[in-house]
Amino acid sequence: MEVSVELTLRIGCLLALIAACNVAALKLRLPDALTLTAAGIVLGTVYLLAGEYAPAFTARAIEPLLSPSLAPDGYLWLFLPPILFQAALEADAAALARDLLPILVLAIGAVFAATLMVGLTAHFVTGASLAVCLLVGAIVSTTDPSAVIELFRSSGVPARMVRLVEGESLLNDAAAIALASHLTARIVGDPGAAMNGSVLGDVFGSLLAGGVLGGLAGLLLARVCRAIPHAPLSRFSLSLALPSLLYPIADLWLHVSGVVTVVAAGLTAGTLLRRSSLPAEHEPFRDLWRHTGGMAAGMVFLLAAMHVPGMLRELRAPDLFLILAVLVAALLSRWAVLGCSLPLLSRIGMCAPLPRAHRLVITWGGVRGPVTLVLALCAARAPELPVEARHMASVVAVGFVLANLVCNGLTLRAVVRRLGVAD
Structure with missing residues (x-):
């Protein structure tokens, strides 16, 4: 009974906080990501201070509301599938296909480049194990451009820039999660859990297999939804069940990319349903998914950010220089790609040219988000990893995300205006 009450209280508080953060973001003209992260950090700080100075009161009155007790990888299993599926449903698959090559360069090439450059930089600065430094690079390599897309659209940047960043966001989580899992397995000496053969080949194989599986699942969902056009609740319930089922089936049982499987299902189902449904039927469906995806993203931001104060308690003065070096390395790697x-x-005719100013804006728009925080939490709480790996994940990766959100997120609108890329 007490567990049920605590869960109900937490969900209610999270939803109320998401609503308050959204209002604050609208009033201050800031991305939701910044207000949600700030709220999560404040809550995490309150929880730490209350636990230190009033432990009995905290255990009785505050812990049921604020304790971020969900296992770190639980955030990926619970919240990532609906977030990805909603983004894929909204995306224009035909437009993405026209820019598939540059999107793959951003989603996969930029992840590998950031992993390598950040890892080498951290290794040079600290002298820590190269494998551990590469793991930190993989953790901070994935971007979360939901805030960037919102700023792009409100600033009137060209549609192609939005499309490239949107396409990148759909696929780069898969590459980053695969790389981080592979490096973790190598560090702890578990080759059975690591990918076999070349890392790049295994990542592409996992992405391709996930794409095929997701495409078939999306096709099946679209056909079932077309067969029940006058049952909107059933259509939405089936679509809500699909990503939650596909992600673990693909990842745990079939050993292919759960991220790409969910994305491919969303792209396929969204494209087919838009073609076969009347606007009056499809718009309520899209609205429901927009709200569902927004709430899932808000929850993972809040819950992940609540861990930040506890993880930064071990911050040391040398770590500040390392965070700065990692920030510069990540930015340079993105610009290099x-x-x-x-x-x-x-130049060789494989994609349309992208002006230099547009490339600069996309480079600066590589804002990190909840997936990076969750990967850092997973590494920081993995007892099998060496102490240096846990420290770098908990301090460097989290400090990187905060500095990146503030530095890039707050200045992106000014960069767009300064470079004159708005239509």
Whole structure:
């Protein structure tokens, strides 16, 4: 009974906080990601201070509301599938296909480049194990451009820029999660849990297999929904069940990318349902999914950010220099991929040119978010990892996310105006 009451209280408080953060973001003209992260950090700080100075009161009155007791990887299993599925439902699959090559360069090439450059930088600065430093690089390599897309659209940037960042966000989580899992398995000496053969080949194989599986699942969902056009609750319930079932089936049982499987299902189902449904039927469906995805994203931001104060308690002065070095390395790696690969591809006729100013804005828009925080939490709480790996994950990765959100997130609108890329 007490567990049920605590769960009910937590869900109610989270929803109320999400509503308050959304209102604050609208009033202050800030991305939701920033207000949600700030609220989560404040709550985590309150929880720590209350537990230290009033432990009995905290255990009785505050812990049921604020204790971020969910296992770190639980955030991925619970919240990532609906977030990805909603984003894929909204995306224009045909438009993404026209820019598939540059999207893959951003989603996979930029992840590998950031992992390598951040890992080498951390290794040079600290002298820590290269494998551990590469793990930190993989953790901070994935971007969460939900706030960036919101700023892009409100600033009137060209649709192609929005499309590239949107496509990147759908796929780069898969590469980052696969890399982090592989490196973790290598560090702890569990080759059976690591990928076999070349890392790049295994990542692409996992992505391809997940894409096929997700496409078939999306096709099945669209056909079932077309067969029940006058049952909107059933259509939405089936679509809500699909990503939650697909992610663990793909990841745990079939050993393919759960992220790509869910994304491919959302792209396929969204495209087919838009073609076969009347606007009056499809719009309520899209609205329900927009709210569902928004609430899931808000919850994972809040819950992950609540861990931040506890993880930063071990922050030392040398860590500040390392965080700065990692920030610079991540930015340079992203610019290297955008500044070298895309001009080369356009020169040989494999993609349309992207102006230099647009590349600079996309580089600066590489804002990190909840997936990076969750991967850092998973590493920080993995007892099998060496102490240096847990420390770097808990301090460097989390400090990186906060600095990146504040520095890039708050200045992106000004960068867009300064470079004159708005239509």
